[in-house]
């Protein structure tokens with residue numbers, strides 16, 4: 001667990017639910033994750049799996065306050081139906097509140113969107129609020145200009161090839177946690193077969209994925225790798241039980257190319273630009 005700037009606590013490792021739209025698979029994957037020990041789920045109003053999350057929560061028998069759930073509002077809802085969307089999502093999840101609620105993108109009427117998130121906090125519908133895909137310091141400063149609450153997190157694409165040295169320094173100074181989406185770069189071969197990471201995998205007797213996830217943890221990132229594979233789900237948890245030396249952390253730092261490996265990032269940026277700028 002790590003503490004956010006509003007003193008709430010969040011598990012550093014969870015499960016990402018992007019792409020899990022099949023009701024049976026989604027529910028089974030979540031139940032398997034709970035069984036393995038996961039207690040944090042990350043989703044988005046865009047992923048369309050709220051109902052299945054609610055079903056899995058119900059059949060797990062776990063107490064609501066033992067599970068941490070995060071979701072995101074899409075820019076389409078910032079201006080008009082944000083409050084309704086938040087209430088509907090929570091109703092569908094049958095979870096009473098979400099632990100973390102984020103603005104999904106730096107696009108559109110972020111002021112209205114942020115005010116809706118603050119409203120959700122006041123109503124007890126969200127315990128923490130933050131942003132996602134805010135890649136520039138000036139974007140973060142814009143929230144500070146009109147917001148009454150400081151964001152607790154910024155969720156961005158982040159992995160050893162895309163480390164955001166400037167932004168991550170700013171976030172650390174401001175006590176805003178970096179949440180890394182795409183922490184394994186979608187298991188992209190360019191990352192998974194990187195010679196340094198493979199060498200570290202051999203020397204620590206850990207998988208390349210575990211080396212990458214461990215680098216995130218020691219960098220202070222919160223992560224929720226996506227997987228439907230029970231073996232990967234279990235082995236990803238074992239990034240918590242070993243440590244990379246400072247020397248090896250520095251070597252991984254040198255891999256940064258500030259280059260996205262996500263095939264969604266560029267089209268998403270274009271889409272947001274077309275619709276909201």
Ligand SMILES: NC(=O)c1ccc[n+]([C@@H]2O[C@H](COP(=O)([O-])OP(=O)(O)OC[C@H]3O[C@@H](n4cnc5c(N)ncnc54)[C@H](OP(=O)(O)O)[C@@H]3O)[C@@H](O)[C@H]2O)c1
Nearest residue numbers: 016017018181182183184185186187209225226227228232
């Ligand atoms: N805020 C945003 O805009 C945004 C955007 C995208 C994603 N996200 C969030 O971030 C989460 C994670 O991102 P992501 O799922 O796109 O990418 P990711 O976690 O970097 O990669 C997921 C891929 O890695 C594979 N994988 C997982 N563990 C592995 C292991 N130990 N060894 C080898 N392969 C492994 C998975 O395949 P298997 O199923 O075969 O394991 C899957 O194909 C998402 O689920 C979502 O919650 C947020």
